[in-house]
Amino acid sequence: MSKLTYQDKINIYNERKQGNSVVNISKKYGVRKDVIKYLIRLIDKHGYDILRTNKNRIFSIEEKEQIINRVLVNNESVCSVAVDEGLLSYGMLFNWIKNYKNMGYNIVEQRRGRSPTMLKKTKNPNIRETIEQENERLKKENEYLKAELEYSKKLRAVVQARKNQQQKKK
Numbered sequence: 001m002s003k004l005t006y007q008d009k010i011n012i013y014n015e016r017k018q019g020n021s022v023v024n025i026s027k028k029y030g031v032r033k034d035v036i037k038y039l040i041r042l043i044d045k046h047g048y049d050i051l052r053t054n055k056n057r058i059f060s061i062e063e064k065e066q067i068i069n070r071v072l073v074n075n076e077s078v079c080s081v082a083v084d085e086g087l088l089s090y091g092m093l094f095n096w097i098k099n100y101k102n103m104g105y106n107i108v109e110q111r112r113g114r115s116p117t118m119l120k121k122t123k124n125p126n127i128r129e130t131i132e133q134e135n136e137r138l139k140k141e142n143e144y145l146k147a148e149l150e151y152s153k154k155l156r157a158v159v160q161a162r163k164n165q166q167q168k169k170k
Contacts, residue, residue, distance in 0.1 A: 004029065009051050012036055013043050038090055041083045050086050057086075061107050067093065068100050068107075 004012070008029060015025055016036070026033045042050055059067070070081045071093065078097070082090035100107060 004031065006051055009039060009043075010048065012039060016040050035089075038079065038083070041079075042086070042088075045083050046086050050088075064096055064107050068097055071097060 012025055012029060016022065022033045022036050025036055029036075067081060067085055070076050071078055078093050079090050082093045085093075087093055
């Protein structure tokens with residue numbers, strides 16, 4: 001289905017009110033017939049203002065639960081509830097109901113934004129060092145670093161001695 005512009009939606013509504021068939025309109029704009037029927041019902045109920053969406057409408061958890069309960073508890077049709085609430089597509093309500101059932105009849109608000117690419121590594125809380133173990137580990141690390149420093153000093157001295165010998169030979 002192609003995405004319809006604001007002007008396309010108005011044209012579809014006007015053409016349908018002039019008597020053009022839904023089949024002809026769906027072929028002309030490349031959308032399904034049920035999308036056109038839903039669009040006509042939506043504009044009839046709420047007017048052209050429902051089509052003006054500068055940003056997405058965000059529903060609170062309570063609003064979603066109330067809308068879902070209209071379908072599941074009151075046995076109202078999904079399409080009629082979606083039109084009454086002014087959802088831009090009745091597919092949104094189908095997805096809400098599906099997620100509601102999959103989550104064990106709880107509404108879980110999806111996090112917005114990009115997920116972190118690198119997960120932080122956390123230490124296992126069950127493995128904690130005691131102060132004595134930490135002191136022992138730090139002493140060993142300190143001895144290792146001292147030995148590494150001594151080695152690098154001796155290596156530097158050997159290299160310097162060889163350079164001095166080569167300069168004396170020349």
